[in-house]
Amino acid sequence: MAEGILIKVGMADLNIADGGAVLKTTGLGSCVGLTLFDPELRIGGMAHIMLPSSDIAREGQLNIAKYADTAVPELVRRLQSKGASLHRMVAKMAGGAQMFAFMGGTDTMRIGPRNVEATKHELDRFSIRLLSEDTGGNYGRTVELYSHNGIFLIRSVQHGVKEI
Amino acid sequence: MKLFRNDEAFKLDVLREVGNIGAGNAATALSTLLNKPVDMAVPTVNLLPFEAIAERVGGSEAVVIAIFLRVEGDAPGNMFFIISREQARRLLRDLLGFSAGENEEYSELELSALNEIGNILAGSYLSSLADFTGLRMSPTVPSLAVDMAGAILSYGLLQFGTMGDDALLIETTFLEGQQEAEGHFFLIPDPESFEKLFRALGVPI
Numbered sequence: 001m002a003e004g005i006l007i008k009v010g011m012a013d014l015n016i017a018d019g020g021a022v023l024k025t026t027g028l029g030s031c032v033g034l035t036l037f038d039p040e041l042r043i044g045g046m047a048h049i050m051l052p053s054s055d056i057a058r059e060g061q062l063n064i065a066k067y068a069d070t071a072v073p074e075l076v077r078r079l080q081s082k083g084a085s086l087h088r089m090v091a092k093m094a095g096g097a098q099m100f101a102f103m104g105g106t107d108t109m110r111i112g113p114r115n116v117e118a119t120k121h122e123l124d125r126f127s128i129r130l131l132s133e134d135t136g137g138n139y140g141r142t143v144e145l146y147s148h149n150g151i152f153l154i155r156s157v158q159h160g161v162k163e164i
Numbered sequence: 165m166k167l168f169r170n171d172e173a174f175k176l177d178v179l180r181e182v183g184n185i186g187a188g189n190a191a192t193a194l195s196t197l198l199n200k201p202v203d204m205a206v207p208t209v210n211l212l213p214f215e216a217i218a219e220r221v222g223g224s225e226a227v228v229i230a231i232f233l234r235v236e237g238d239a240p241g242n243m244f245f246i247i248s249r250e251q252a253r254r255l256l257r258d259l260l261g262f263s264a265g266e267n268e269e270y271s272e273l274e275l276s277a278l279n280e281i282g283n284i285l286a287g288s289y290l291s292s293l294a295d296f297t298g299l300r301m302s303p304t305v306p307s308l309a310v311d312m313a314g315a316i317l318s319y320g321l322l323q324f325g326t327m328g329d330d331a332l333l334i335e336t337t338f339l340e341g342q343q344e345a346e347g348h349f350f351l352i353p354d355p356e357s358f359e360k361l362f363r364a365l366g367v368p369i
Contacts, residue, residue: 011318011321012214012325026312027315029311029312029316029318030318050322051325051326057326063328063329066325099309099316099319111322138309139311140315140316141315142224157227
């Protein structure tokens with residue numbers, strides 16, 4: 001049993017967990033914390049998505065956990081390789097805030113909402129149902145996914161702890 | 165990630181000097197505001213993994229007060245002035261004589277005062293840098309947040325995000341007397357800005 005084990009997911013990182021282990025990512029601002037969960041196998045995955053699309057990538061070695069359009073397929077693949085089934089998978093997500101308000105609002109400043117949109121688009125593409133979300137706003141979040149029951153906890157400075 | 169093709173050590177030295185000049189002026193401005201001496205540590209220039217950047221101010225979940233502004237002009241980038249909640253209380257007390265209560269919430273007036281301090285510091289940092297380089301660099305209106313360091317700083321890493329998982333950070337800490345760091349100044353030039361900075365300073369690219 002991996003119960004009680006905490007698996008940390010860094011910025012632009014993804015991982016999977018089962019046996020009761022908890023996935024956690026901290027300090028989500030404009031980034032999106034996406035989780036996928038197979039309730040029958042009690043296995044879950046989490047991605048800390050930083051940017052909407054790998055089209056804008058100029059890096060040599062692409063970090064596929066960083067972009068919505070590459071992180072979602074990879075998370076699905078990782079879960080499937082452990083026996084999870086795509087049609088049982090359900091999603092929950094949080095983040096995509098707009099931490100600072102600016103006049104004018106360039107594309108970069110709207111990155112939070114764009115990350116949310118791009119992630120939803122990917123979920124649609126795989127026909128994964130989004131059970132619940134806590135996105136937007138102007139505050140940071142830390143999130144946890146409990147792999148034994150799929151509970152998704154969200155902590156923030158201003159709003160305390162919330163479960164979705 | 166490799167940012168510079170050659171002369172890396174020398175280029176990092178040049179950026180350290182950029183931090184020195186900017187923060188030196190900001191420290192003078194802060195000292196004038198507080199009417200007491202403010203020292204600063206020698207700036208550090210590091211190419212750091214995203215995760216490590218929030219560690220500089222206590223970790224991704226540490227609650228900090230950040231004044232963020234975007235640098236516009238010839239060499240765009242992101243700038244943060246970051247202080248802890250205790251340091252902010254001290255600043256407000258020293259500067260305005262606010263006997264800040266221990267309650268968590270800041271008043272509108274306190275937030276506005278902190279925002280203005282950040283504005284003055286960032287303005288003096290950038291104007292000295294602009295004078296020194298001859299480049300046009302102007303700050304946007306500053307924006308203040310009281311939140312997790314990771315959530316705040318990740319905003320300044322997006323430009324680097326498309327290139328890799330590290331960002332180049334020019335960091336200066338302020339010290340007041342023997343106290344611990346009073347504040348952190350982070351300048352994160354956009355990746356494209358380095359060439360312009362080096363060109364302006366006569367550094368072969």
